[in-house]
Every structure is written in structure tokens, then in C-alpha cells.
Amino acid sequence: MEKYKGVVPQQNGNWGAQIYTNNQRIWLGTFKSEIDAAIAYDRASKKLRSADGPRNFPLNKSTLLEASFQSHCSIETVVGMIKDGSYQAKFEAYQMQKKDKESDNNILSVGKGSFGFSRRVVFGKELTPSDVGKLNRLVIPKRYAVEHFPRVPDELPGFANEVNLWFYDPEKRLWKFRYCYWKSSQSFVFTRGWNQFVKDKKLMPKDKISFYYQQNLEMGFWGIDTCKSTSHIGSSLKLGVGVGVAVEEEDDKMDDQMIQTSQVKSHGLKLFGVQIFG
Structure with a gap:
């Protein structure tokens, strides 16, 4: 007598x-167990x-989601x-996609006044000409980088x-x-992705950016x-009005000076910690 339906x-x-x-x-194939x-x-x-057809194992949360997964596929x-x-x-990938979509929907609902969310402006800065220039990098004031952002690995000196x-x-x-730490200039910076943000937001020197954290009991971002x-003309700050967003202009100037100094060496040109020639 067979132990499981359909198994030989x-x-x-x-x-x-x-x-x-x-x-x-x-025929569905051959399996090791x-x-x-x-x-x-x-x-x-x-x-x-159908979902209520004969089966070997009881339904659970995962198998119930299979009906949705299979609805996008033909029998073949x-x-x-x-x-x-x-x-x-493929089923696991579908599950992850569903979770990501649900997470995005939860975040989208925040902007609609969802109950229980708190928003805290963490810090801000005034953009310097080099922040929005061809260097494609944003200098993060050191004290905020150390206090609020994750530690950058430093196991490989010089990289x-x-x-x-x-x-x-x-x-x-x-x-x-x-997000990187440049040892040559001792600076915390955003690199890849920042230039596209500058272009999309049409940012210029003297514009300000603010970083905030929003959360409830279950999630945060x-x-x-x-x-x-x-x-x-005609622009305004959507977040951080009247909450004392800090602007670290002196830190920015020092970071810019250190970066520019680190680019020129007595034996050639070193750009962002990488020797170009000399």
C-alpha cells in the first residue's frame, strides 16, 4: 500500500x-526522496x-500562496x-516579489497619513559647488556619518x-x-547614484538636502x-521646516579642501586614492 498519493x-x-x-x-518526474x-x-x-483536490500534505501559509503563483502559469x-x-x-522568487510589493505598498501608504508613523529629521547640509559638480560625489559631514550611517569596512587599507x-x-x-570612506582625504562620501540624483532634482550650489528617518512599531526607512x-523661485522645503536641520558648512569646506589636496602628490596625480600617473 502506497504511503503517498501519486508516488511510485x-x-x-x-x-x-x-x-x-x-x-x-x-508523469511528473523522478525524485531522490x-x-x-x-x-x-x-x-x-x-x-x-483545483486547490481543494486530493493531496498528501495539509495546506499552510506557503502552499496557499501557490494558487496565486500558479494562476500566472499554464498547466504545461x-x-x-x-x-x-x-x-x-521560481516559487520562492514569486514569494519575495510579493513581499517586496507589500513592503512598497506599506511605504507608499506613509505619505497618505498612515496612523502611527513618526518622522525624524536626522541632519542636513548645504550643497557646495563640488557636491553638485563633475566629481560625482557628496561629502557627508564626518560626525553625522559616524553617528547615523553604517560603518564602512576598512579591512583592506588603500582601497x-x-x-x-x-x-x-x-x-x-x-x-x-x-557610500565610501576615502582614506586619502579622510572623507565619507556618496559616489555612484549621486550624480543621477543631482540631475533629477536639478540641484545647484547653496541648495540644501535633509536626511530623515520614518518608522512605526513594525518598520522604518x-x-x-x-x-x-x-x-x-517657487521652491520650498517639504520636510524639516522649523525642526532645526543642521548645516555643516565648515565641515564641508574642510572636506573639499582635503579632497583637493589629496589629488595632487609630488610624484604624479592621485585621484580619489587611485594613482593615475607619475
């Missing part, structure tokens, strides 16, 4: 899975015989994924060690910046906002 033992010690529908036998073959049967049964596609062994990986940081703007667009200087 093979002479080589493996286990086969099959299912009958419309008086037709559909009896349980894997039983799971394959359940997955095919869900597509071929589902059977094909079971046979070639790609079903589990531009880095991490990636993500921020939402007020339009709920996600921005990713490469970092945000970034901009404020045009008084020379930009």
Missing part, C-alpha cells in the same frame, strides 16, 4: 511522481484538480517546472571600501547610493529631501 518507487531507489486527470496519466515526489504530486494536483508550464526541478526556485545605502524621496522613489535655495 523506482528500481534505482528513487521515487517517481505521477497524476491522472481526464483519464490521462501525466519519497517526500519530494509527494510534494510534486500536491503541486500538480493544485493546478490540475507548471508541469514543466515540476519536471525540470525549477518550481521551488575605497564601500556599502550601499537606500533612501526614499518624498515621491516614494527609491534611490541607491554607494530612511528618506532624503531637497530644498532649493532662495535663488530658486
